[in-house]
Structures are given as structure tokens and as C-alpha cells.
Amino acid sequence: MTKALIVGAGMTGLATAWHLQEYGYEVEVVDRIGVAAGSSWGNAGWLAPGKTIPLSNSSLWAYGPTALFDKHAALDVPVRFDPKLWRFCANFMAHATGRAWDKTMAGLTKADLGALAAFDELEAGGVKATTHESPFIIGFENEQKAGGFLKEVEGAQRHGQEIPFEQITLDDARVHAPMLTDKVGATYRMGGQRFIEPGPYCQAIADSIVERGGKVTTGVEVVKVSSTRKPAVKLATGEWLHADNVVLATGAWLPKLAKDIGVTTLIQAGRGYSFSVETDQPATCPVYLPDPKIACTPYQGRFRIAGTMEFRGPDEPFQPGRIASMIHTTKPFFRGIDWEDRQDEWVGSRPVTPDGLPLVGATKVPNVYTNGGHGMWGIILGPLCGKMLAKQIETGEVDETIAPFDPLRGPFGGL
Incomplete structure (x- = not known):
């Protein structure tokens, strides 16, 4: 039986392993910490193709410089010597x-259109999650x-997505999101999207892999990749x-191995923070505040509040000030929340590329592949990219869905 070793037990690595099992591979997933221990655990869990869009846009030219000097800004870049x-x-x-x-959105659109069906396929195949x-x-x-957000929705629609989207009254919004205060002066409803509890969902995929005869091994750190007749990794x-095939799905830690496999695309840890709170009335749907860039989701009977894009090293310490800033910018818009009753405070490092496209496919080392660089979209695109990469490993064919995600496209992406 052909063996595949997948390095990284986040959504992308687990989905790749699961789909390789569909082709009959013997799979082992290894991770230095545990299942969903990186950015796959504390994110908002949004399965929102309508919001799976390029991170970099023209508004950054006005927003970026001011964010450097605003401690409460959603974008945080430490001012220090770091070439x-x-x-x-x-x-x-x-x-x-x-x-x-537009170039990045065109590259993402085919994946966006197939993303939700990939979750349905996992569940139909025995993954016990919903x-x-x-x-x-x-x-x-x-x-x-609202202008900038409406432009983004229009851009996704222009590239081929059908996104049910309408303006509604605050009273209508409160039917689904009773926590909104009167400070919210304009409200919209977006349909056709979904959400999950990301950590439990990843664990369900891992459980399915094991149930089908695969292995998930934690506490294993890979420090080098090599290949002679077959690829190998050094612990x-x-x-x-x-193994016969190796897949690197190590997220923001991929640069530690990139030189071994010829991947030169820049990857920066874009760290996101989250925590959960109680609400006076149960939270039943996701809520998004685009101005402070706060994404909220029902989570295990509470309300998960997630946000920020912090460009630091993936292993740098948790910054409590980021949580304080999220509360500062969010509190005026929400009522019925005990902000002192916070649980699950978390920071996770998302792997961001300059052009906003993932790194999915073959590397310069024979039979060594990557599945990463998804930025904020690893949860929603992980299952589809895992399916497409498994297909490439088995058949040698690069599906058009992931063709724009070539990991050997160069350090600066499409420029």
C-alpha cells in the first residue's frame, strides 16, 4: 500500500489525509502539538464563500499608515527592525x-464555488460533524x-458568485442578532453561507482518519525534508x-521547511485573536462588524468574538492588549454581554502570502507537496484543497481549481 505522510494536523492537512484514504493510501498525520493546535482552533469558523476574498485591497493605502499609530486598529504591525x-x-x-x-479574486473563485460541497462530502463519507x-x-x-464592504460583495459577485444579500432594518437584524445596539445604523443580511465549530470539526476529521485505519501522531516536530529514492522527513x-509521498501543511511554520523544497513565496504569520462570552439572549448566527473587523459566531452555547491581523512571528507571546483593543472597538455595538466573563482567550497564526493565494501543489522535491498559505481562509478552503491535492498526488493532474495556487510561483506571488 502506498504511504503518505502529512505534516500538520490542521484543517488542510487532515482533509488531505482523509481524501488520500479515499484513493486507498496508508496515511499518517504528524503534528508537533496536536489536532487543530494552530490557526484551525480559535478562528470564527466561517464557511463564507462570499467573504473569501483577497486580504490586500486599495483601501489599505489609507488605512495602513494610520493603523501603525492606532493601538486599537484591527491591523497591528510592530514598529521594529525586522527586514x-x-x-x-x-x-x-x-x-x-x-x-x-481582481487577479487574486479570479484565482480564488473556483475554490470558493466548490468549498461548501467539500464539507458535505466529508460528512457523507462518515465524518461525524455538521x-x-x-x-x-x-x-x-x-x-x-458600508461602502467598502458593499464593493467587496459586488466584486465577488462580478467574478461569478451568487450571494443573496440585502439591506434590512435593525429590528429585523435583531431577530437573529439581539445583541446589536442602536449604534448600529446600517444592517445587512447575507445568505448562502455556513459556519462550524472549527476545533471540534477538525477533531472529527482526525477521528474519521483513525477509524479508517490511518494514524494521527502528536508531539512530533519535523525539522528537515529530504529525498533520495523516496521522500523523508527528519524529526x-x-x-x-x-513515505512514498509527503505533504507539508504546517501553516505559518512552513518557512522553516521551505528552503528544503524550493518554495520561495513569502509567508507571514497573520495572527488572529479570539475569546468567547455569554450573551443575555442566545447567539444563533454569525455577526460581522466590518469597520472594526470583528467576526462573531455561536460557539458551544457562547459567542466567539474573533478579529485582528497581527503581523508577528508565529511563536511570539500572546499580546493581551489585542484582546483589550477588540473589546474597546466592539463594545459600543453590542449589548447584553458580560465582557469580564471571557473564556478561551486565544491567538493563532494564519499563513498569509503577499498575493493572497494559497500554496497547494508539488514542490521541487519529487513527491513532496504543500497545502498551506491560505491566510484567513484555511478553514473554508481546506477540505476542497485537500481533495484537489489528493487528486494531484494520485493522478498527477493539477485540477484547474488549484492551478492558481502553484507553490513555486515565486516570492511575490503574481507580481
């Missing part, structure tokens, strides 16, 4: 144009502040593991 960080930021900003946005269909409520302080212990 790699500033090289990434320069290239990220180089993609903040309308032309680059996606939740629900309207998404979007709130702004006033109509004027921190000095031991080597061999």
Missing part, C-alpha cells in the same frame, strides 16, 4: 490595487461606512520518517 517582516509588508502592499485584487446554515448579519455605524529527535 523579513517589512519585505513582506512591502509586497503585501504592492498587491493593494484594483488590478491585483455545518450550520444561517444568515450572516453585517452591521455598520452608518451607511457611509527534532534525529529520527527519520520515510
Whole structure:
């Protein structure tokens, strides 16, 4: 039986392993910490193709410089001597144009259109987890502040997505999101999207892999990739593991192995924070505040509040000030929340590329592949990219869905 070793037990790695099992592969997933231990655990869990869009856009030219000096801004870049960080930021900003946005959106659209069906396939195949269909409520302080978001929705629609989207009254919004205050002066409802509890969902995929004869091994750190007749990875212990195929799905930690496999695309940890709170009335649907960039989701009877894009190293310490800033910007828009009763405070490192496209496919080392670089979209695109990569490993065919995600496209993406 052909063996595949998948490094990384987040959504992308687990989905790749599961789909390789569909082709009859013997699979083992290894992770240095545990299932969903990185950015796959504490995110908002949105399965929202209508919001799976390029991160870099022209509004950054006005927002970015002011964010550097606003401690409460959703974008946080530490002002310090860090050549790699500033090289990434320069290239990220180089993609903040309308032309680059359209090019990235065109590259994402086929994946966006197939993303939800990939979750249905996992569940039909025995993964004991469920996606939740629900309207998404979007709130702004006033109509004027909605312009940028409406432009993004129009852009996704222009590239081929059908997104049910309408303006509603605050009273209508409160039917689904009773926590909204009167400070919310403009509200919209987006349909056709879903959400999950991401950590439990990833664990369900891992359980399914094991139930079907695969292995999920934690506490295993890979420090080097090599290949002679077959690819192999070296562990921190000095031991080597061999397989017929190796998939690197290590997220923001991929740069540690990139030089071994010829991947030069820049990857920066874009760290997101989250916590959960109680609400006076049960939260039943996702709520988005685009101005402070706060994404909220029902989570295990509570309300998960997620946000920020913090460009730091993936292993840097948790920054409590980021949580304080999220509360500061969100509190005026929400009522009926005990902000002191916070649980599950978390930071996770999302792997961001300059052009906003993932890195999915073959590397320069024979039979070594990557599935990562999804930025904020690893949860929603992970199952589909896992399916498409498994197909490529089995058949050698690069599906058009992931063709724009070539991991060897160069350090700066499409520029």
C-alpha cells in the first residue's frame, strides 16, 4: 500500500489525509502539538464563500499608515527592525490595487464555488460533524461606512458568485442578532453561507482518519525534508520518517521547511485573536462588524468574538492588549454581554502570502507537496484543497481549481 505522510494536523492537512484514504493510501498525520493546535482552533469558523476574498485591497493605502499609530486598529504591525517582516509588508502592499485584487479574486473563485460541497462530502463519507446554515448579519455605524464592504460583495459577485444579500432594518437584524445596539445604523443580511465549530470539526476529521485505519501522531516536530529514492522527513529527535509521498501543511511554520523544497513565496504569520462570552439572549448566527473587523459566531452555547491581523512571528507571546483593543472597538455595538466573563482567550497564526493565494501543489522535491498559505481562509478552503491535492498526488493532474495556487510561483506571488 502506498504511504503518505502529512505534516500538520490542521484543517488542510487532515482533509488531505482523509481524501488520500479515499484513493486507498496508508496515511499518517504528524503534528508537533496536536489536532487543530494552530490557526484551525480559535478562528470564527466561517464557511463564507462570499467573504473569501483577497486580504490586500486599495483601501489599505489609507488605512495602513494610520493603523501603525492606532493601538486599537484591527491591523497591528510592530514598529521594529525586522527586514523579513517589512519585505513582506512591502509586497503585501504592492498587491493593494484594483488590478491585483481582481487577479487574486479570479484565482480564488473556483475554490470558493466548490468549498461548501467539500464539507458535505466529508460528512457523507462518515465524518461525524455538521455545518450550520444561517444568515450572516453585517452591521455598520452608518451607511457611509458600508461602502467598502458593499464593493467587496459586488466584486465577488462580478467574478461569478451568487450571494443573496440585502439591506434590512435593525429590528429585523435583531431577530437573529439581539445583541446589536442602536449604534448600529446600517444592517445587512447575507445568505448562502455556513459556519462550524472549527476545533471540534477538525477533531472529527482526525477521528474519521483513525477509524479508517490511518494514524494521527502528536508531539512530533519535523525539522528537515529530504529525498533520495523516496521522500523523508527528519524529526527534532534525529529520527527519520520515510513515505512514498509527503505533504507539508504546517501553516505559518512552513518557512522553516521551505528552503528544503524550493518554495520561495513569502509567508507571514497573520495572527488572529479570539475569546468567547455569554450573551443575555442566545447567539444563533454569525455577526460581522466590518469597520472594526470583528467576526462573531455561536460557539458551544457562547459567542466567539474573533478579529485582528497581527503581523508577528508565529511563536511570539500572546499580546493581551489585542484582546483589550477588540473589546474597546466592539463594545459600543453590542449589548447584553458580560465582557469580564471571557473564556478561551486565544491567538493563532494564519499563513498569509503577499498575493493572497494559497500554496497547494508539488514542490521541487519529487513527491513532496504543500497545502498551506491560505491566510484567513484555511478553514473554508481546506477540505476542497485537500481533495484537489489528493487528486494531484494520485493522478498527477493539477485540477484547474488549484492551478492558481502553484507553490513555486515565486516570492511575490503574481507580481
